[in-house]
Amino acid sequence: MRLTLSAVLVASTLLAAVPSSTQCNDVGTWTSTCVENTGTEVNVGASTGSGGGGSQNGDAPRGSGSESVGDAEPAEPDCVVELRRCDINYQVEAPPEVTIEDLASFRPAVPQLGGDPAGFGVVGMPTNVYASATAQEIPGEILGWDVVVRFEPAAYVFSYGDGTTARSSSGGSSWSALGQPQFTPTATSHVYAERGVYPVSVTVEYTAAVTFGSTWRPVPGVVTSSAGGYAVDVRAVRTALVDRTCQEDPGGPGC
Template structure:
């Protein structure tokens, strides 16, 4: 059994003989050790000292002063407290939380992004169709590793799948033409031009960077968490032009009328 020095403090009531008596106790080196000291502030007498661990063949831990009780081993190793991520110190256990990965956050699901295409879910062959997605930072609380935790999701990237096999990756969700001050069918960082007519189902996936807070500050999560919005249908048509000498109002049976 490992013996730990104990700091002893005794307060004696103010008596005329208290200080000499305390000094006498300090003279008993075998009891208090060489660091014993006695003094008085006028209202009490304080005796402080360090009790020395018993040496071979003697000590104060057994009733007869002949050493530690039978069966005790001063050289015994500390008890194994378990896995490497658990530390034991004099009866206390401290759990150390390891690295948190995206797979640990299966019970925390960020909201799906908003997703639209313009103009109004239609497109023209060879002309840009504009796609706009929206996502924002989110926080939620819950339990992870049986501990209360706050989880934060921050949009890091947007991956657009246009439904014809093409895709694009962007750090933003795109911007509407009116906000950009551009006319319809203008090219944007998130637009796409279809090569043939047909109906296409597009989608967007937002990749979130995650962080967790167990009450001692934010810690990054290894990996990404993805939320997907799909089912955006785009009907793509062909646009044909012809030169005519009269408008449809003037010639209702003319080409394209």
């Protein structure tokens, strides 16, 4: 009976000596101890963990004989990084392949057509015919894409009105621009064999290229533009000896 009473007194003394709150401290690197007073018993526990996992706030995992300490709020992280990324479900559309048929709504300017002597020719002598065309850039839209189309003259096809045609890489020039006298053969001149009025026309072949805002992309094929309405009155010329020139005698033969 005395032994039992002594044990109760010792237990009561220990309960009174231990603080009412739970105190947990890390001891060394690998061992931590925890003393807990519940009011009816005293629990002393120990747990081991990695050296890098010790916690100053007592919130690290403990052994089976220990419990978490208090309801302390978790510590704020030192740095919060917000990750941003593009939606991986996007699609990149490449510009469409353009054909010469897609350029039907893009028309280069009509070339200019002329000749020497202007509107006049002599049977058996060169009649000079020439045309001019320039490179052009035309903005527009193809298949829903904004685009710029560039046309560059590549060839000139002359139709002289007598069933004869000629193809040239240039449009030719006037005799004065070439520094040549009248009735001098040129790359685009033509000799008529008979008298008559001949309708002359020219068709310019343009190469095409397109850009959607970056590089130029050539389009296979050619686009044509034609000009006409230039008539050449070809006459026969005969020579004869006269006393005076037409300037001296405007009423003389052939004047």
